[in-house]
Amino acid sequence: MASAQSDSTNELIRPDYYILRAILAMSAVLPLAAQCIVDNPGGSKVNINRPSDAEVPAARFSPIAFVNDALPRWLCFTAGYRVRLESYSAGNFQPGNSDTYLLTRLRVGASIQPTAWSKVYAELQDATAFWKNPPLAPPYQSTWDLRRAYLDLGDIEHSPVSIRVGRQDIALGHLRLVGTSYWRNASHGYDAVMMVLNWNRLRVNAWAASPVVALDNGLSHHQQGNNFHGVYGSLKNLIPSSVLEPYTLWRLSPGFRTEAGKLGRLDEKTIGLRWAGTVSQFDYDHEIAGETGSVGTDRIRAWGWSAIAGYTFQSARLRPRVFVKYDYACGDRNPTDGVRGTFDQLYPNIHDHHGLADQVAWQNLKSVRTGVKASLRSNWVLAGAYNDWWLASARDAFYNASGSVVARDPRGLSGTHIGREYDAQTSFRLNRHLELGGGVGYIRSGDFLIRTNHAHSYTYPYLMLYYNVF
Numbered sequence: 115m116a117s118a119q120s121d122s123t124n125e126l127i128r129p130d131y132y133i134l135r136a137i138l139a140m141s142a143v144l145p146l147a148a149q150c151i152v153d154n155p156g157g158s159k160v161n162i163n164r165p166s167d168a169e170v171p172a173a174r175f176s177p178i179a180f181v182n183d184a185l186p187r188w189l190c191f192t193a194g195y196r197v198r199l200e201s202y203s204a205g206n207f208q209p210g211n212s213d214t215y216l217l218t219r220l221r222v223g224a225s226i227q228p229t230a231w232s233k234v235y236a237e238l239q240d241a242t243a244f245w246k247n248p249p250l251a252p253p254y255q256s257t258w259d260l261r262r263a264y265l266d267l268g269d270i271e272h273s274p275v276s277i278r279v280g281r282q283d284i285a286l287g288h289l290r291l292v293g294t295s296y297w298r299n300a301s302h303g304y305d306a307v308m309m310v311l312n313w314n315r316l317r318v319n320a321w322a323a324s325p326v327v328a329l330d331n332g333l334s335h336h337q338q339g340n341n342f343h344g345v346y347g348s349l350k351n352l353i354p355s356s357v358l359e360p361y362t363l364w365r366l367s368p369g370f371r372t373e374a375g376k377l378g379r380l381d382e383k384t385i386g387l388r389w390a391g392t393v394s395q396f397d398y399d400h401e402i403a404g405e406t407g408s409v410g411t412d413r414i415r416a417w418g419w420s421a422i423a424g425y426t427f428q429s430a431r432l433r434p435r436v437f438v439k440y441d442y443a444c445g446d447r448n449p450t451d452g453v454r455g456t457f458d459q460l461y462p463n464i465h466d467h468h469g470l471a472d473q474v475a476w477q478n479l480k481s482v483r484t485g486v487k488a489s490l491r492s493n494w495v496l497a498g499a500y501n502d503w504w505l506a507s508a509r510d511a512f513y514n515a516s517g518s519v520v521a522r523d524p525r526g527l528s529g530t531h532i533g534r535e536y537d538a539q540t541s542f543r544l545n546r547h548l549e550l551g552g553g554v555g556y557i558r559s560g561d562f563l564i565r566t567n568h569a570h571s572y573t574y575p576y577l578m579l580y581y582n583v584f
Contacts, residue, residue, distance in 0.1 A: 178583040192223040192237070193583045198299075200576035202471075206520060207559055207568035215246035217254060217299040221261065231269065237262040241300040252328035256300035259334050270310055278308040284323060285463070286346045287359055287388045288399055290420060290476065293463030297472070300328045305336045317348040325461060341366040342461065356391025365460060370409050373450055378410015382458060397424045397435075409454055416457040418443040418476060432488040441468065445478030445507030449524060456510055464515040469501040470537040471555030471574035473520075475513040480504040480530075485537070493543045503532040505562060512562065521566035531560035549580040 182190040196219045205211035223237030239261035243254040260281060268276025284304050286292045295301045306323030322343045324336035346361040363384040370380045386403030404417040424437035443457035459476040468474040468481055485499030505512060508526035511519040539553025557572040 204570035253298035289463035297465035445510030528565035529561040
């Protein structure tokens with residue numbers, strides 16, 4: 115589980131070397147016909163609380179699009195560049211722990227489509243951090259890594275049956291439990307085999323995967339024995355204007371500690387259901403998940419629940435959307451009974467689910483979030499939000515966004531109020547390729563953090579430019 119730290123040594127293998135050789139070989143010998151579209155066989159990928167979901171005008175000029183227009187239809191290139199200046203003060207809610215740095219990320223890729231039913235794609239990523247305090251390592255820096263390299267058999271979006279093999283993204287549902295951490299500079303992927311079934315209103319994703327462990331320099335790999343499998347369904351309009359997404363996830367990993375301190379293997383199953391849709395100007399997104407299994411001799415018994423309800427004033431000039439969100443993830447009420455009660459958030463896209471500053475995990479948490487988003491123009495959005503957090507169990511820990519322990523009172527005598535966060539952010543999309551954004555998150559410590567010697571307020575401002583070509 116995310117609250118337990120793995121003590122195993124990474125045992126790494128290199129299947130991506132052979133994938134790259136296959137891609138290069140196919141590019142050299144095949145007479146082809148294609149389009150430059152890079153698909154993600156996931157579900158909904160839109161975070162309805164983020165400000166960048168704006169309507170955007172068409173681009174006036176795209177350098178790579180200009181090059182692709184001159185290339186044969188079977189070959190095209192993709193590229194994306196992101197630069198973000200960010201800062202934080204009172205890291206880990208401690209005085210004197212501050213930093214300001216510049217993050218850059220360049221991605222370049224090539225797509226080759228031999229036929230209408232097959233495609234290969236490879237993408238390199240270079241993530242660099244300037245002026246940052248050491249260590250310069252993931253998730254801030256990773257020098258020229260293979261981010262994606264896969265082969266498609268069938269059209270992922272439309273074929274009745276299709277398969278994707280290789281290094282890829284897995285991003286499903288509202289990204290609460292399965293994502294690729296797109297906000298991180300050196301975001302991760304999965305070495306996986308993915309099968310996608312499309313039939314009428316039903317879509318099913320089934321995969322066997324291993325998360326990639328990012329390295330600061332050189333080709334990243336996955337850890338031997340660290341596996342993540344799942345089946346994720348999506349049924350549209352069974353209930354009008356909505357989608358039902360049942361799923362089963364299975365996580366396996368070595369080197370976790372039991373409550374008695376012994377090494378054990380994680381064997382965790384997650385069963386859940388997401389229901390999202392719209393009713394006139396209302397929108398909603400609810401999800402519930404339960405976890406069972408074992409960590410060595412310990413049993414796992416945990417669950418989490420999340421619900422969002424929003425309303426958009428379509429007739430108003432700024433078309434504001436107001437929303438309220440509640441999250442619950444259970445904690446461990448007794449850390450010595452051999453039952454692990456801390457909900458595991460698995461592999462989420464953590465950004466802006468529990469605050470813009472990304473200091474809170476969906477683990478041992480009660481969270482209330484409310485806010486408003488307004489469209490100053492069709493491509494310019496301004497958003498603000500308020501977040502309030504409590505521990506679900508006073509004897510369990512407060513976990514940061516990556517699932518690491520920030521503070522714990524095993525006696526449960528420090529209260530449960532973690533703190534409050536106030537957020538403001540804006541996003542301006544010049545066209546479908548270029549986006550400018552900025553924001554600030556401010557956290558005030560609550561009684562629990564104050565009593566566990568984490569009393570200092572945390573501030574996180576950022577400025578970002580993102581240029582994507584495809």
